[in-house]
Amino acid sequence: MELLQEKNIHVSQRDDKAKWIIDNYSNIRSFTEHDIEKITSNYSTLIGKGGFGEVFRGVLDDEDDVVAVKRYIRGDLREEFMKEIRIHAQMSHKNIVKLIGCCIGKNRLMMVTKFISNGNLDALHNSDIFIPLSTRLGIAMGCAKALSYMHSMHLSSSSLICHGDIKPANILLDANLTAKVSDFGISKSLSGGITRWTSNVKGSIAYMDPIYYREGRVTSKSDVYSFGAVLLELIARKSMKEGGISCEAFRQACAKGKGLRELLDIEIAEECNMNILEEIAKLATKCMIVDNIKKRPQMNDVAEHLRTWIFQVRNGGHEKPAWESTLDKVHDALKKGMQSAGIFSSSIISNPQKHNFGIFRSNDVTIFTKKDISGITNNSSHLLGKSTFCNVYKGILDDNTLVAVKTYSVFSYDEDLRNSISTSITIMSKIAHRYIIKLLGHCSDADHLPILIYEYAAKGSLNDILYSKEDFPLELRLKIAVKTAEALEFLHSSAFCVIRHGNIKPSNILLDSNLMPKVAGFTSSRRIAENNNDQVASMEFAHIHYMDPIHIQSGHFTVKNDVYSFGVVLFELISRKKPVYHCHDKNRRLIPEFIRAYETAKSGKAMFDEGIMAEEDIAVLEEIGRLARECVSLEIDGRPTMKEVAERLKMIRRMKESSAMGAARC
Template sequence: MLWVDWSATTPASPLLLCSPTLSPDLPASLLQEHDIFNPSEPTVREEVAQYNHIFCATHMGDWYEKLSQSFRDTANEVLAKADIDPNVRCFTRRQMKRITNNYGTVLGRGGFSVVYKGKLDNGRPVAVKKYNWRTQKKEFTKEVIIQSQCSHKNIVRLLGCCVEADAPILVTEFVPNGNLSDLIHVNSELLPVTLETRLQIAIDVAEALVYMHYSQNHPILHGDIKPSNILLGDKHVAKLCDFGISRLLCMDNDEYTGFVVGSKGYMDPVYCETGQLNPKCDVYSFGVVLLELITRKKGIDDQKRSLARMFARSSRDERRELFDKEIATDENTDFIEEIANLALDCLKSEIEDRPQMNEVLEQLRSIKRSEISGQERRLVELRKRRIMTLREIEIMLCGSGFERFFTKASIDAIIGDPKQVSASETFSGESNVTERAMGKVCMGQFKNTPVILIKISVEVDEGWKQIFFDEMIVQSRIKHWNVAKLVGCCLDHVDAPVLVYEYGDMGLHDILFGNAWQSVQFPFNFKVRLEIAVCATEGLAHLHSLDVVHGDVRTANVLVDVFSEPDLEVARKDVFSAKIAGYGTPKLLSMDKAQYARFLRENVYYKDPQFLKSGLMAKENDVYGFGVVLVELFTQKRVQMHDANKVLKELDGIVARCHHLEEIKNLASCCLAHKVTERPTMAKVVRRLRAVFKHCQECLVCRHLTI
């Protein structure tokens, strides 16, 4: 028997190639690289050999074998014949180059493939998996067949394939938030994950496996369940991927293989020893994933120790010590132990003693129901403590001279949307509300002035009380033309504080990437952009002069006001002005690890990579964020994947027409410097932009330069 270890593949691992018999095309170097060996006794190997070519004696089995054989002769003909989902498209080589922008953005690499980011003609983002090994076309065909037959919310959807290129290509939906391995093992201290989230991820994966095992004419064995093959979408919805070693099994019989493939630490030992394929092989692997979710330890660590073996041999007290301290609170311990016991059932050495996947799913759902009931009881207690804490904050603020209080009635009087819905009704609904780490955000009108309301989602407790008090005092004392003012706060609004800030006529993000500027009769030229940049910089510099770190500098937090000349009431020559908003978020979130982690993941391309590594906010991080704003402002291109300097190069063609734009480009590059010590202070940025603006006034090219 032959066994292949795929545990060393990257999170974006390739299709894992296998065959009922060892392919003669498999190069010797590949066998050595991936440690293929035979762990079985000769008698077992001889027994397995008897079953080496047993296939399902059904129409599906015959069709599958004929299809695989045909594909080796001509891949195009196979995909034309295949009775697969009609929504699965066959792309040409030329289309794949356009979809991937000539394979420009790599998402991950593995031993047999590279995964690229792409975009279909309709704008839909996709993941493109291009193989760099051409011989095992049968396995590629099998993946297309199996994955195209799986239509489930927790399984990555196959959108198309290409067989014209030098190597076969799969096109799948793009799942934006990485994989489970990244979530629980990479930057684990910066990205806390609640027990509720972990439990729901487990339920999502279990639902996908139940679908594969029971909802098809033939059970489908995934064969490589591990955290790196569990992708995470919005709100941590889990999706299974990588069906390269999946198997279509007969309904009533186990299948045997002489070519054992899987990942160390996750493979069923029974399968490894005997080659016996059974849906309960997936149950075993799922048990290891459950242990990873509750311990935040890898299935096999750097010392090659197995988590499953270590946990099974531990006493009850020792197991509790292995639980992730982040979730192992007094309230959660019983629920975590239930999950641990379920995991141990999945890991039993005798296949017959393990539960079926549908039984595992039902137990997980039962644990979740119990956990929700416990949450509801805790919420009642938390609400009582919250009300008391908010009353104490109000007394503290009054004693310090703070006067900007809103009552619940005055908050409700602020119009939430054009249909005259009150702010309270808007917060309780789903429309016109944006969910952020900070809380629920909506727009409104207060005394004919546009305002933005933020209903804070942070848990209000004794530790947060002093932070909130200090932040309200500081923000109430900030008075600057280019900083959005704190209008006031409400401490008696249902179950959380509501902050009210002044807004502008429009946001810079909506100007650059929406249609907000269409209502303005003035062209959005170089001079207007420069004026907005100067105003925003002055606002940031003022905050820094007060030792206030903004923490969330991005185009959406730059507000633009448009003044008409006859109505200009202030002694300024500016027709356009800008102010900085959204400051103070990191400080107010700092005590809530879950919400702070969500903040780190939001708008990540504006965040300084140094800050994402350390989690410590500093003024230099604001400078980096402003550098990204400058790039987007003067290129009108979105920055993604921390490629600001790459986007900045698009100005090269325009720079030749105006040397002032070259100065903007150089300044943005300085702000984006990798070393924080090489970045200018915001005060220096102000001086440099003012100098450019002064010279721009006298430059005829600048006045009419459009970008």
């Protein structure tokens, strides 16, 4: 059964099939050849090349979104291309490279995926960068999670997916060294989980299941074999394809109880690691059993073993936390000139299941135990920040994903706060937006209030950069404003329900490693019933200087409360002054001072930050100031919607870009 036949649609023509895919997978964008030329700046940055095509770096629209564009070299591979798109489009998992869209032109076949910053695993054995055992296991874990997902019966059809070409070159690594499985060019759909047979055997021979090679027999266990080879490479730091290691050598060493240390990478072959390394080697060789394919483990069983070992290594006291010992060194090496093809050299759940690290659910929000939290945070060893009510710690998940773990003080227990946290968990588990921080999980068996686990924002918050001495150019301020407005626009028009954030302020606008904003701080958020945009709040956990005065007086909440708060943030962005600031031996309030400036001088120039007051930018700043003034209007119906705010900010940003080009020509 073909992947798309469950809808009983017969597609006879190739072009019709291409149109069908675009029309029936709403998450997949359709690009023209002209679009791709613009995205890649006429294919100016080649980042990889293989037998089927070339891969270019690109930027999507004006979204500051870096992508990878794979261009097929041969036009006669149309059927293979369509099959890859059909399979990839069905999958959504954090350890699988995201498919953004495709171009199905008359002469060109291209796909657009998310760009993964640290290249692939292919060159691991050629590097002299120290990679701890826990990090290597984390890379394996990410790949195992992806394969376990692919081999499950919970995709958009009744089929599971066999990847068919698991190898280091197809395991990409993000900034945290989290694995992302890529390249589904020879993947196959196994309807009902049954075995398929093929006479067209393709793949990389060093990682290929011998049974598949000899007989053309394809099952999910074919991927298990290939994963076993990758796992051996990770602990040996030698290449299968170059003959540096073999499964048989590891099998004999484990059977004889001697000789294993000589096969391992000397950097991790410490006495304290040997028991775990022997277990890893045994698991890898079990994955690569040839005489009886049924003896190979399932990928979810492999993931269980990996979780146990990761917990033991990270909490056994033998290694420093990975974020301190590994990532900084890797990023330093990249800055010194390593190319993006590989980080180690310059060459190119519908039914919850209990695990050591939590319960995985279909909405990707994991339930953790207190023991898990202790392991993830290394016993709360790295404090990121604290407030009256909570502490936030840095942590690392089993697949190397960096996280922020928010714990509430025992003294902050309050039933209203508990209810607000529960509401925020419900809201954040149902929404997904690129400029909203992701809730990855929570722990509800904490002694007092739930513990929340979020994606990690490497650059802190807008508050940090806004009130530091760092250079903060107007272009960056506008980008942050536009993206934050888009996030709020999404909340106010979410398909889940209309959501009022309730606590917009600079410290709740987090910044990732690329200084892209991520709206956080949902403790005061409320769902607003359809056609009822004016409801009464019970308890608020927001900063008084950002709260809408109308809300303070009436207790009623509406999405226009967020518009007011965002207006305050806009004033801060163009003035670099806090809502209450000290000037000439007096405390002054930002909003009244701006309003007074506009009423007396018809301009906000007296309030603007001197660091961004280039002559050609004054008009841009005035437009932002006028928009902010409308947002904080005490006539609530006179405030714009966040959709209108976002559109106007985009227009102002284009105005800024035009003025910059004009200044450059002069």
